[in-house]
Amino acid sequence: MKRTGLHILLVAGLLSVTACNDTQKNGAKDAADSLAAKADTLGNNIKEGAEKMADKVDNAFHGTPDSNFVVKASLDNAKDIRLLQAGWDNGTDKELKAHAKMMIADHKKLATNLKGYATKKGYVLPDSDMGKADDELATLSRKTKGKDWDKEWTDALRKSHKDAIDMFEDSQNGVKDQELRDVIAATLPTLRSHLEMMKGLQDKLAK
Numbered sequence: 192m193k194r195t196g197l198h199i200l201l202v203a204g205l206l207s208v209t210a211c212n213d214t215q216k217n218g219a220k221d222a223a224d225s226l227a228a229k230a231d232t233l234g235n236n237i238k239e240g241a242e243k244m245a246d247k248v249d250n251a252f253h254g255t256p257d258s259n260f261v262v263k264a265s266l267d268n269a270k271d272i273r274l275l276q277a278g279w280d281n282g283t284d285k286e287l288k289a290h291a292k293m294m295i296a297d298h299k300k301l302a303t304n305l306k307g308y309a310t311k312k313g314y315v316l317p318d319s320d321m322g323k324a325d326d327e328l329a330t331l332s333r334k335t336k337g338k339d340w341d342k343e344w345t346d347a348l349r350k351s352h353k354d355a356i357d358m359f360e361d362s363q364n365g366v367k368d369q370e371l372r373d374v375i376a377a378t379l380p381t382l383r384s385h386l387e388m389m390k391g392l393q394d395k396l397a398k
Contacts, residue, residue, distance in 0.1 A: 257371050258314045260362045266304050266359070269320035271351055272298045272326055277344065281331070284341045286395065294348075297381050312368075342396045344359050349389035356382050365385055 275298060278291035278391050309316045327347045334340040359382065366372055 203334075221331075228267040255367070256362075257366045257368050258312070259307050260366055260371070261305055261312075261314050262316060263358065264355075265302070265309070265316045266320055266323055267351070267355055268298055268301050268305065269317070269347070271321055271355070272302070272349060273324040274344070274351065275333060277328060278348070281336055282341055282344060283337055284392070284396065286343050287345065287392060290392065291398070292389075294336075294385050298384070301378055301381075308374060310373065338396060342393075345389055345392045345396060349386065349393060352382055352389060354384060354387040 274293060275291045275295045279295065280286055281293060282288045306316060323340075331340060331343055331347070334343050356379065359379050363372060363375055366375070
């Protein structure tokens with residue numbers, strides 16, 4: 192009888208431990224499932240947000256020449272800000288870093304001007320460069336920091352500013368609103384100044 196009683200107690204104890212383990216496993220599984228569900232929801236929300244923003248930008252590009260220019264200029268300007276920040280963060284040449292810091296301030300001012308104009312006119316602008324700087328930044332990431340990195344960065348910024356100047360000049364007579372023409376006219380000297388800085392920096396780094 193004593194052995195039987197002890198046997199019963201042992202079995203009961205094992206069952207209790209097993210039940211406890213099962214409960215813990217179920218609790219862990221539930222927690223994991225909950226986290227997975229939250230991750231899926233977050234991923235879907237991010238995807239939906241990106242799709243909505245892309246739709247808004249796409250709609251803006253199918254508007255007037257004025258709205259198309261403002262959206263394109265905003266995207267390119269946001270791209271330049273990302274590249275300029277990379278120069279400030281990772282450049283090794285002192286002149287490069289000084290130029291990057293100064294140009295960041297100029298491009299942020301342009302971003303403010305474009306956003307103010309867009310708000311006034313009811314245009315929707317993207318919140319970022321929509322990945323336009325990704326390729327250039329990926330190329331830079333493969334360069335060892337130093338003169339080679341500085342050269343690659345300077346080449347990218349020279350091209351970017353040359354493209355921006357061409358777009359602004361081409362749009363001077365294409366946009367309809369005089370206020371927007373004034374924004375373009377006021378911005379061009381700054382972009383040309385930046386381009387000359389990059390040309391000078393290229394010459395210096397080539398030596």
